[in-house]
Amino acid sequence: MGAILNEIWRRSPNAIDLLTTKLGKLELKTPLSVASGTFDLENLEFFDESCLGAFVCKTITRYPKHGNPPPRLYETEAGLINSIGLQNPGLDNFIAEKLPLYRERLRLPLIVSISGSSISEFEYILSRLETCPGISGYEINISCPNVENEGIAFGVCPDVVFDLLTKISPMTSRELCVKLSPNVTDIAQIAKAAESGGASSLAMINSVWGMAINYRNGKSHIKKGVAGYTGIGIKPIALALTYKAAQAVNIPILAMGGIYNWKDALEFIWAGASAIAIGTANFVNPLAAPELIMGLGEYLLENDLKITDLIGKVSF
Numbered sequence: 001m002g003a004i005l006n007e008i009w010r011r012s013p014n015a016i017d018l019l020t021t022k023l024g025k026l027e028l029k030t031p032l033s034v035a036s037g038t039f040d041l042e043n044l045e046f047f048d049e050s051c052l053g054a055f056v057c058k059t060i061t062r063y064p065k066h067g068n069p070p071p072r073l074y075e076t077e078a079g080l081i082n083s084i085g086l087q088n089p090g091l092d093n094f095i096a097e098k099l100p101l102y103r104e105r106l107r108l109p110l111i112v113s114i115s116g117s118s119i120s121e122f123e124y125i126l127s128r129l130e131t132c133p134g135i136s137g138y139e140i141n142i143s144c145p146n147v148e149n150e151g152i153a154f155g156v157c158p159d160v161v162f163d164l165l166t167k168i169s170p171m172t173s174r175e176l177c178v179k180l181s182p183n184v185t186d187i188a189q190i191a192k193a194a195e196s197g198g199a200s201s202l203a204m205i206n207s208v209w210g211m212a213i214n215y216r217n218g219k220s221h222i223k224k225g226v227a228g229y230t231g232i233g234i235k236p237i238a239l240a241l242t243y244k245a246a247q248a249v250n251i252p253i254l255a256m257g258g259i260y261n262w263k264d265a266l267e268f269i270w271a272g273a274s275a276i277a278i279g280t281a282n283f284v285n286p287l288a289a290p291e292l293i294m295g296l297g298e299y300l301l302e303n304d305l306k307i308t309d310l311i312g313k314v315s316f
């Protein structure tokens, strides 16, 4: 796959600039990243990581989580329903075991996704990770219940998002990206609250509420019932929310939600995304990432364009 970027660069002396983009403080060699929870080091056995601009890992919490009971994955006619429940090894194990693997293997900016059940828990996780080398940034997953706020998800209240960000943003000089939930009344308010609180970029969208029921016997396909809907069916929702957020803020957006190929990626860039990520498509096509970058590179070369020429330039 290094060969793919080499081929793009060989065909144009300026091609190295075609795909480069910025996500807040990070210069990305390509605009493509991977969505938290859908990709890990084993996926890199299928292709060379040079087609990626950054690597976002599965969300880490303070303590290990076993996740929700099965069944917790169901493929619908148009995308996936999941209730994995943030299964992860917890902060201590992540720092001791996972992070060294990432440091050894990755030649890409590593963005660590974190989640907490209170503002002080976010602060604690961040303070520990700040002592660890090899991390380029954080993705703050706010689609989780806040125990200090009656279990209402952090990401639905602009005041809470602002409060969280004002507390954690002074703690780091690394990239601070806030991952937004689509399950809100007004995404612009949440995006603005994250920006005013000190976020340097946004990632969006997390999964949409969804449900799947066996029509014959009425049994939910997912043990927990309501779960997270991702993949092809959420693309128009993700596109609209990306557009709305991009209109509301000046910080860059890492967009995801139903991106399967370079054409999908371009739609998000026109809507206002500075970078894009592949999530559910990684389960369908392990080569989605290199194919996307090859297609995007060819489109840009053929049309004599750079990614940065297109960001937010949708017309009506």
Ligand SMILES: Cc1cc2nc3c(=O)[nH]c(=O)nc-3n(C[C@H](O)[C@H](O)[C@H](O)COP(=O)(O)O)c2cc1C
Binding pocket: 035, 036, 037, 038, 058, 059, 080, 082, 084, 086, 113, 141, 179, 204, 205, 206, 207, 230, 231, 232, 234, 256, 257, 258, 259, 277, 278, 279, 280, 281
């Ligand atoms: C199986 C699975 C696990 C996920 N785990 C996480 C996670 O740990 N943290 C997170 O922020 N998002 C998680 N997500 C959401 C994705 O990162 C992404 O926001 C969402 O899937 C939308 O993108 P897509 O339609 O391309 O999949 C998960 C999604 C799936 C399908």
